[in-house]
Structures are given as structure tokens and as C-alpha cells.
Amino acid sequence: MPRSDTTRPRPAWFFREYEPVGIDLGSPAAVAAYDRNQGTDPDADDALLDRLGVVAGSRLVDLACGTGSLVVQAARRGAEAHGVDVSEEMLAFAQARAERVGASAGWHRAGFLDYVHRAGHADVVTTKSALHQLPDFWKQQALLNVAGMLRPGGTFYLWDVIFSFPPADFEERLQRWIETAGRPEDQGFTRADFEAHVREEFSTYAWILEGMLERAGFEIVSHAPRTPTHGEFVCRRR
Ligand SMILES: C[S@@+](CC[C@H](N)C(=O)[O-])C[C@H]1O[C@@H](n2cnc3c(N)ncnc32)[C@H](O)[C@@H]1O
Known part of the structure; x- marks a missing residue:
């Protein structure tokens, strides 16, 4: 999948977010192994979507969607769901997952930093196990981008x-x-x-x-450090 038209050109000093960081996810076999190791669980996705108030007609964007389980579960409940990822292999796996269950979602080959959300303001933006791929300076730019794609009062998870x-x-x-x-x-x-x-x-x-x-313009609704090394933030766009 070429980079989608939902990206913007960047100057030479810009962070190269398409270059792989960390464990190898650059082949279909590595992606399938990632999906198994991650313990993908549609019930857990549904529970999260319930918590975030995602219902039929909600617009959700999952950034760095990986193998797409959360996007697929959102689409299955009638949400307008968008999965964004820099990896062609991840998006291919995610699209195949959606096709298997007849779920229709938007898939975008784009990054935290260069994704331009053109579908109208989102109600909910999520990102799991991925923001750590950016150094802190660039995390801040990514969060500004997230705030820009959410409607006021919208939720960021x-x-x-x-x-x-x-x-x-x-x-x-x-x-x-x-x-x-x-x-x-x-x-x-x-x-x-x-x-x-x-x-x-x-x-x-x-x-x-x-x-x-x-x-970046968020009010932190809750921060739950689940363990000393993992945690979640639920935020509202001011
Ligand atoms: C550890 S996986 C997490 C995938 C998924 N969110 C999950 O919870 O299983 C990290 C994902 O981030 C993607 N990724 C890495 N850098 C990215 C960036 N700058 N923008 C968007 N996606 C990125 C990778 O391709 C990979 O799919």
C-alpha cells in the first residue's frame, strides 16, 4: 500500500517515522507472530470501546493500529473506524482481518506525525503500545496532531x-x-x-x-498506572 493521500510532505530535518524501530515487524510472518504474542482479544477490544463510549455512528481513529483488532471491533458495532499505521505489512494483516468478518473500515498508510485526518473531526482517537516509537520531542508533535483531529470534548485514549x-x-x-x-x-x-x-x-x-x-490541549480525565512500567491515560480534548 503506498503512503496514503492523508499524509503531508516534510522537510529534511523531520523525524523519519517510517523507519523501523525495535522488534522486526517487516514481514507477514513477523506480523502474524506479533499478533499472537500481543494476545489479540476482541472481547478486550469491545470492553475498551464500551468504556470509551464508541457506538454506531461514532467516528474513531486508531493510530498505529497494528493488526487492526480494535478498528475491526469498532467497525463491527457500526462506528466509522479508521486504522492508521506506517507499516504496509500491518495494514495488510488488518485489512484481511476486517475482510474475514465483513467489517468495513478506512485504512491509511500514514504516521503519527504526517497523518492528516480528512474524514471530519473524530469522537475518539486511540493509540496502544506505539507512542513510545517516537522520541519525546516528536511525541509532543504527535499529540498536537491528535488534538487537531478530535472534536472539542472528544476522547483520546x-x-x-x-x-x-x-x-x-x-x-x-x-x-x-x-x-x-x-x-x-x-x-x-x-x-x-x-x-x-x-x-x-x-x-x-x-x-x-x-x-x-x-x-497539546487535553484535560487528563484519568491516569491509571497499571504496573510500574505500563499505564493508560484517558483524556478529553479541551
Ligand atoms: C507494538 S505495535 C502496536 C500495534 C497495535 N496498536 C496494538 O496494540 O497491537 C506498534 C505499531 O506502531 C506502528 N508504528 C510505528 N511507528 C509509527 C508511527 N510513527 N506512526 C504510526 N504507526 C507507527 C508499527 O508499524 C506497529 O504497527
């Missing part, structure tokens, strides 16, 4: 690897996460995957994201 431990404890907390989360090969994400995440990706502290969300 962010789930990610987000740190809420005291900074001085970083070594022990990260080591504990890697040791408890890592699975044997073929049974999930491995210890090496989590090590690479910390080393090469850009997960950050909740208190940094709070400042960014506020500066």
Missing part, C-alpha cells in the same frame, strides 16, 4: 509502556519487568524483545506525558 517508578529505581524496576515479562521463544515476547525495547525505543515517564498532554 493512550495505552503504552509508561514508567511510573521513581527515576532513581530505574535499574531494579526495568530488570524486574524484563525478567517477569519475558517468555520462552514461540510463547510470547522474549526477554531479548523487552531488552531491545528499553535500549532502542523511547518509553518515558508518566509525568513527562502529563505535561505533553496538557500542552
Whole structure:
């Protein structure tokens, strides 16, 4: 899939968001393995959509939609659902998932930074396990882009690897996460995957994201640190 017409040209100094970061997702086999390891669960997607008030006729955009499960479940309940991702392989997998269940959604090959939402203001924007792909400076620009695509009062849901431990404890907390989360090969994400995440990706502290969300024009409705290394924000566009 070529980059969609929902992207905008960028100057040479702009962050290259189409270049892969972290674990390899560059082949159909790697994408299928990702989908298995991620534990894709339509019931969990439905529960999240219920919490966010997504109903028939809602307009939802899922940024960095990956294998598309949340978008597909939104479309199945009659929402106007859009999945956005930089990866052709992810979008192909997501489209095939939608076709299998007869769900109709908009799929856009675009990034957090260059996606231009042309379908009218969204009621809900979501992004899960992906904002950490951008360094903090660029996360702020991505959040400004999110705010621009939402209607006033619209909801932004962010789930990610987000740190809420005291900074001085970083070594022990990260080591504990890697040791408890890592699975044997073929049974999930491995210890090496989590090590690479910390080393090469850009997960950050909740208190940094709070400042960014506020500066992007969001009111934080709730912040739930589910563990010292993961958490969610539910925000309302002012
Ligand atoms: C770890 S996966 C998460 C996928 C999905 N949201 C989920 O919860 O399973 C990260 C996704 O972010 C996508 N991605 C990476 N950088 C991106 C960017 N700058 N803009 C949009 N998508 C991006 C990758 O292609 C991949 O599909």
C-alpha cells in the first residue's frame, strides 16, 4: 500500500517515522507472530470501546493500529473506524482481518506525525503500545496532531509502556519487568524483545506525558498506572 493521500510532505530535518524501530515487524510472518504474542482479544477490544463510549455512528481513529483488532471491533458495532499505521505489512494483516468478518473500515498508510485526518473531526482517537516509537520531542508533535483531529470534548485514549517508578529505581524496576515479562521463544515476547525495547525505543515517564498532554490541549480525565512500567491515560480534548 503506498503512503496514503492523508499524509503531508516534510522537510529534511523531520523525524523519519517510517523507519523501523525495535522488534522486526517487516514481514507477514513477523506480523502474524506479533499478533499472537500481543494476545489479540476482541472481547478486550469491545470492553475498551464500551468504556470509551464508541457506538454506531461514532467516528474513531486508531493510530498505529497494528493488526487492526480494535478498528475491526469498532467497525463491527457500526462506528466509522479508521486504522492508521506506517507499516504496509500491518495494514495488510488488518485489512484481511476486517475482510474475514465483513467489517468495513478506512485504512491509511500514514504516521503519527504526517497523518492528516480528512474524514471530519473524530469522537475518539486511540493509540496502544506505539507512542513510545517516537522520541519525546516528536511525541509532543504527535499529540498536537491528535488534538487537531478530535472534536472539542472528544476522547483520546493512550495505552503504552509508561514508567511510573521513581527515576532513581530505574535499574531494579526495568530488570524486574524484563525478567517477569519475558517468555520462552514461540510463547510470547522474549526477554531479548523487552531488552531491545528499553535500549532502542523511547518509553518515558508518566509525568513527562502529563505535561505533553496538557500542552497539546487535553484535560487528563484519568491516569491509571497499571504496573510500574505500563499505564493508560484517558483524556478529553479541551
Ligand atoms: C507494538 S505495535 C502496536 C500495534 C497495535 N496498536 C496494538 O496494540 O497491537 C506498534 C505499531 O506502531 C506502528 N508504528 C510505528 N511507528 C509509527 C508511527 N510513527 N506512526 C504510526 N504507526 C507507527 C508499527 O508499524 C506497529 O504497527
